[in-house]
Amino acid sequence: MAQGVLPVFQFDNSYARLPDRFFASVYPEPVDGPKLLKFNAALAAELGVEADLSDPTRLAATLAGNVVPQGAVPLAMAYAGHQFGNFVPQLGDGRAILLGEVVDSKGRRRDIQLKGAGPTPFSRRGDGRAALGPVLREYIVSEAFAALGLPATRALAAVATGEQVYRERVEQGAVFVRVAASHVRVGTFQFFAARGDNEGVRTLADYVIDRHYPELKTKENPYLALLDAVAARQAALIARWLGVGFIHGVMNTDNMTISGETIDFGPCAFLDEYDPMKVFSSIDQQGRYAYRNQPGIGQWNIARLSECLLPLLDADEDKAVDAANGVLKRFGETFQAEWVAIFRQKMGLFSSIDKDGDLIQALLGVLHEGQADFTLAFRRLADAAEGRDEAFLACFSAREKAVEWLASWRARLEAETQSGAERAAAMRAVNPAVIARNHRVEEAIAAANYGDLSFFERLMQALEKPYEERPEFADYMTPPKPEERVTRTFCGT
Incomplete structure (x- = not known):
C-alpha cells in the first residue's frame, strides 16, 4: 500500500438502512492532535481493513474521527435502558459513533465504532469525549477476553486526541475504536417498546434474526426462538464470566448485547481473593452487580x-406471558448447567455425577474462608493433580479446610481413569495463569497518563497467552501486595 494512503474499510452498512427513528446521523468532531497509541494489526487483517502502518499520523486522523473514511455512514444508535433498576426511556450513543459495518474474513458482519468522537443528539449535555484511562482499560480487558476465548467486543485502536477532558479532574482525551458483532442491546428493544412502537420492535427483531440468528427464520415462532436464543447465549456468557472471576460492574440493560458478546468494560474487574459478594464499581453502592x-x-x-x-410472541397476552416465563425458566437451567460444566473442567473432572455441584460449592467456600486468590488457586490445583499440593495449599491463609477438601476431591477422582498428567494438562487449558489483574491495569493507566506506554505494552504481551506460564511474565501471575490492592473501579464517562 502506498505511503500516506488513508485506511480502507470495505463498508456495507445494514443498520443505516433501517428507518430514521433507529438512529441519528452525526459526524465525529475533529480533534487537535490525534496520535496513534495502539493499533491491532491482526484484528485489522481479520476485518479486511487496509492500513498503512508506515504513516501513523494519517491512520490516527481517521481512527480519531478527523477524516471519515469512504463508505462510512456515521450514526449514533438510539436505545433506552434500565440503569441500576431505574428505567431511562432515552439513552442512545452519547459519546459513540458507528462508522459502519464490514464483513470479515470469516463472513461475519461486524461494527466499527468510535468511542469518544464527540457529542451526538443523545449526549444529554455531555461532551461526547473519552479519557485516556477508560480507553486503555477497555482496550486491555476486551483483548484479554479475546485471548481467554470469551465472547466480547474487540479493540481495533486507541488514539490520543491531544485535547483535555474535564471529569472529576482534568484528563487526557482519547478515542477507542471498538469492533462488535453488533451494538444492538436489550435497551434498543426497550427504546421502541417504551413508545408503544410495536412495528419498530418487529423491525428490530427481524433485523437481529437476519444478522445474528438466521437459522431461526424457519421456526414456527421465530420471535420466541429469538428470545430463547438470546437468553441461552447470555446464560452461557455469564457462567463463563464467573469461571474467570470477572465482575462486569454495570449490567444495565443497555449494556447487554443481543449477540451475546460482553460489552462496555467500564468499572469491571477480576477477583483477586474469592468473595462472592465482591463489588468494585464505585457507582454500585448497593452491590446490585x-x-x-x-x-x-x-x-x-x-x-x-x-x-x-x-x-x-402471541396475540393472546396470557399465552405470550407463559411463553416468556418458559424462557426465563430455561435461562436458569442453562446457566446452572453451563456453570457446573465450567467448574467441573476447572477442577479437572472428566465425568459427571450429581454431587459435583456440592464439591464445587465446597471449594468456593474454602477459597472464601481461606482468602485464597481465585485465579492462582485454580491454576495451582493443576499442580495438585500431579501430586504436588504445596503450591495450592500456599494460596490459603489457613490450610486445614483446604487439606480436607483435597481429600474429598481425590476421592471423587477415583471414579475416573485419566492420569495426573492428563488431568493437569486439561486443567491448565481452562484455568488461566495470567488475567488482567486490577492493579496491573491501573499501573499501566497511571504510567500512560505520564506518557509512558511501556507498562501498557508489557501487560498486553503478558495477556496474549493467558494459559501459558512464561517465566518472563511470572510477575503478572502473582496477586497484589496489600498496598497494591485496587478496591474501587470507575465508569470513566
Missing part, C-alpha cells in the same frame, strides 16, 4: 427483553 448476583441480573435483563417482545 456483585459477583454472585450476575446470573440473577442476567435473567432480570432477559425478563425486560421479553416484555418488549410480548406482542410478537
